[in-house]
Amino acid sequence: MAKHIGLDLGQATVKIYYKGKGIVLREPTVIAYDTVNGEVIAAGRQAYKMHGRTPRGKEAVRPLKNGVIDSYSDASELLLSFYKALGVKSTFSGPKLALGIPWGVSEVERNAFENVCLEAGAKSVTHLICQPMAAAVGAGINVLKAKGNLVCDIGGGKTQTAVISYRGVLHASKAPLGGQDLDSAIVAYIRNTYNVLIGDLTAEFLKKSIGSAHPAFDRGSVKVYGRDIVTGRGAEITISSGQVREAMSDCLEKISDSIRSTLENMPPRIASDIFEGGLLLCGGTSLLPGIEKLLSDSIGIEAKKAARPLDCIANGIGKIIDSSGELTEIVSSQEQTN
Ligand SMILES: Nc1ncnc2c1ncn2[C@@H]1O[C@H](COP(=O)(O)OP(=O)(O)OP(=O)(O)O)[C@@H](O)[C@H]1O
Numbered sequence: 001m002a003k004h005i006g007l008d009l010g011q012a013t014v015k016i017y018y019k020g021k022g023i024v025l026r027e028p029t030v031i032a033y034d035t036v037n038g039e040v041i042a043a044g045r046q047a048y049k050m051h052g053r054t055p056r057g058k059e060a061v062r063p064l065k066n067g068v069i070d071s072y073s074d075a076s077e078l079l080l081s082f083y084k085a086l087g088v089k090s091t092f093s094g095p096k097l098a099l100g101i102p103w104g105v106s107e108v109e110r111n112a113f114e115n116v117c118l119e120a121g122a123k124s125v126t127h128l129i130c131q132p133m134a135a136a137v138g139a140g141i142n143v144l145k146a147k148g149n150l151v152c153d154i155g156g157g158k159t160q161t162a163v164i165s166y167r168g169v170l171h172a173s174k175a176p177l178g179g180q181d182l183d184s185a186i187v188a189y190i191r192n193t194y195n196v197l198i199g200d201l202t203a204e205f206l207k208k209s210i211g212s213a214h215p216a217f218d219r220g221s222v223k224v225y226g227r228d229i230v231t232g233r234g235a236e237i238t239i240s241s242g243q244v245r246e247a248m249s250d251c252l253e254k255i256s257d258s259i260r261s262t263l264e265n266m267p268p269r270i271a272s273d274i275f276e277g278g279l280l281l282c283g284g285t286s287l288l289p290g291i292e293k294l295l296s297d298s299i300g301i302e303a304k305k306a307a308r309p310l311d312c313i314a315n316g317i318g319k320i321i322d323s324s325g326e327l328t329e330i331v332s333s334q335e336q337t338n
Pocket residue numbers: 009010011012013014067154155156157158159178179180204207208282283284285286287288289310
């Protein structure tokens with residue numbers, strides 16, 4: 001019998017939920033090739049380590065950009081590697097799949113998500129689930145209740161904010177900004193301040209190890225290595241938590257603006273629920289220390305992190321495929337509203 005899995009194909013991380021078992025795979029959305037013969041040499045974590053530092057003849061690429069599929073063939077090769085690693089794809093059959101779809105994508109982009117999974121060998125796509133709804137379910141919100149909830153998923157390449165009430169997304173928005181834009185802002189800051197070029201992975205390391213969104217969360221300093229743009233030689237620099245925060249500040253402000261504009265346009269009848277319930281944050285970027293405080297101050301509504309924010313969407317898809325009742329129904333109501 002075909003295995004049933006739930007897939008959250010994110011721009012930074014792929015998460016796979018195995019029906020009845022929970023999340024069985026969390027891997028970077030990166031694939032690496034031998035450029036001479038075109039063969040896949042690594043997928044996920046191994047390929048991520050090569051990103052930006054591949055030797056001649058090898059190339060590591062990210063198949064998603066701006067929250068949608070950028071390279072169909074790279075995305076499909078990556079998924080095929082994961083299906084194989086999980087043992088859910090044999091010569092004769094592939095997995096049945098429930099798939100999270102970002103909010104507000106065009107029909108073409110939505111079809112690309114679906115087709116890429118089929119192309120990689122999935123037997124069928126059983127559910128297309130709007131990601132903010134999956135995030136709410138995964139974060140433990142009872143979406144079958146007639147109460148308004150505000151959820152914001154800040155991922156690697158996008159921020160999705162949604163007001164969810166009684167099985168449906170009442171109102172939502174998406175901004176093409178996430179953790180990878182914070183990384184790029186750190187690269188630009190260090191280049192402009194020190195004339196030193198660092199790679200994306202070093203920037204991500206800085207963000208995760210000493211980055212914060214609010215001055216109340218100072219996290220010391222670390223040494224990193226890059227290349228001096230003027231001399232071409234290796235350079236060692238010490239970067240402080242405050243500098244990382246300064247580098248990220250414009251991008252964080254834009255993320256908070258996008259959440260605020262969703263609130264400004266929300267249906268007034270739901271406002272009291274939202275003020276009472278606050279803003280629930282999920283997605284990997286919500287792990288940035290101080291982001292709740294920054295957002296609470298900026299939008300005037302208390303923001304709090306979901307438990308295991310990186311896993312909310314995959315867990316929500318999983319809960320939907322594990323349940324056989326009402327929760328499954330919300331999937332079809334989503335397709336109408338998105
Ligand atoms: N501790 C942390 N502090 C700050 N950022 C973090 C932390 N852990 C992970 N991240 C960031 O979270 C992002 C990945 O989050 P997530 O997996 O939710 O994104 P995604 O689903 O792949 O992207 P998208 O939803 O935009 O397609 C990355 O940019 C990563 O650097």
